[in-house]
Amino acid sequence: MSARSGGGGRELTVRLKTAKKRTTSQQRWLERQLNDPYVARAKRDGWRSRAAYKLIEIDDKVRLLKPGQRIVDLGAAPGGWLQVAAKRIGLEKGQGKIVGIDLLAIDPVPGVAFIQGDFTAEDAPDRLKELLGGEADVVLSDMAANATGHKQTDHLKIVYLAELAIDFARQVLAPGGHFLCKVLQGGTEGQLLADLKRDFTTVKHIKPQASRADSSELYVLAMGYRGLPAAGSGA
Template sequence: MTSERNRPLKVQVKARKGRTLAQKLWLERQLNDPYVAQAKRDGWRSRAAYKLIELDDRFKLMKPGARVVDLGAAPGGWSQVAAKRIGAEGGRGRLVAIDLLDMPPIPGVDILHLDFLDHSAPDKLKALLGGPADLVLSDMAANATGHRKTDHLRIMGLAETAAQFAREVLVPGGAFLCKVLRGGTEGDLLNDLKRDFAKVKHVKPSASRADSAELYVLAMGFRQVGEG
């Protein structure tokens, strides 16, 4: 057990003109988050990389040579992990990262600057992948307003849209992993996905902050429309 003497001191952020209390608290949380520090040491672009690593270790979502889509990929932590796991860095598999934001290159990753809601996105994506996807990932979150119900509804709207996109690009048997927030409607998405996937569940990796409403919905065994 760590002694009081050896325990790292908690970083406290000083109040600054123009910085809101919410911004101050967020910055303090980042500076004191062990996953943030570890991500810097390990070369990951975000602490979210550890969430995907844990979930892939548990559910074996990414096989060497797989075709993977990362929606809303910036800053690229999940794309980094996926590229390593499918072997894209060595020319195995294909990984397309989609985002409107600019993102520095990642070895083995095709970055598509496109709104995934664009009607042409599925066809452009499959052309880059060389076929339908084995896995669609989404760690997207709308900009937080600070109002819990509003933030919940906004991220659930993104999740529902991502799920519909996944239905358009997944190969039969494929999987979909997407961030959601607890708030009352997350069960509706789960039930909706059960019509098209053999197994659907909520999962919460240990790298998710304990006080966060964040969850992930995992849907495996995609059934195309008309199957079942």
């Protein structure tokens, strides 16, 4: 491993020597992690991932999370958003409930219920609502599909994930509830955005500063869920 100096004697940028078993993309990812101030800050502050700062920044702007809410976090691993949500709703004081779900296991977050499994499973909405003790006030999703490097393919994958998350949110959100989901720039155009505007009173995009500058990710925030149409309404 080597480093570049900024001229004042400080080592500013860490460079890794190329390893034979490491791909170019892995090399770039490792260098980016080592030089990311949010990664170091997360370790100091006790957050499990740099993504915690994205939710903190969004919540500071829109006041999404409130004491006593029922929260669902889709794709919750490694648990950074669970930590933030727990703090913001007062979980340590016995206020609210949080359920996280992910295909990957995570270390327990105090007070948080966790399901290791697929949120698209047929019984997942009912399991989540049972653990919450009712419908959710907020559904969070920071899920991201594994990147292929092919822009159009990655775009389609993230749109598909967002569609699945939206469908899930419709099944578990209480009327008036909110939905926050990671997408890519251009990822909520067309029918997807139209559906959100139909089902929620307010829809907007947010790109927190904690998102990497070279990343095309942003978040769609849909607030004020109108609820599922009544049976036989023809909607």
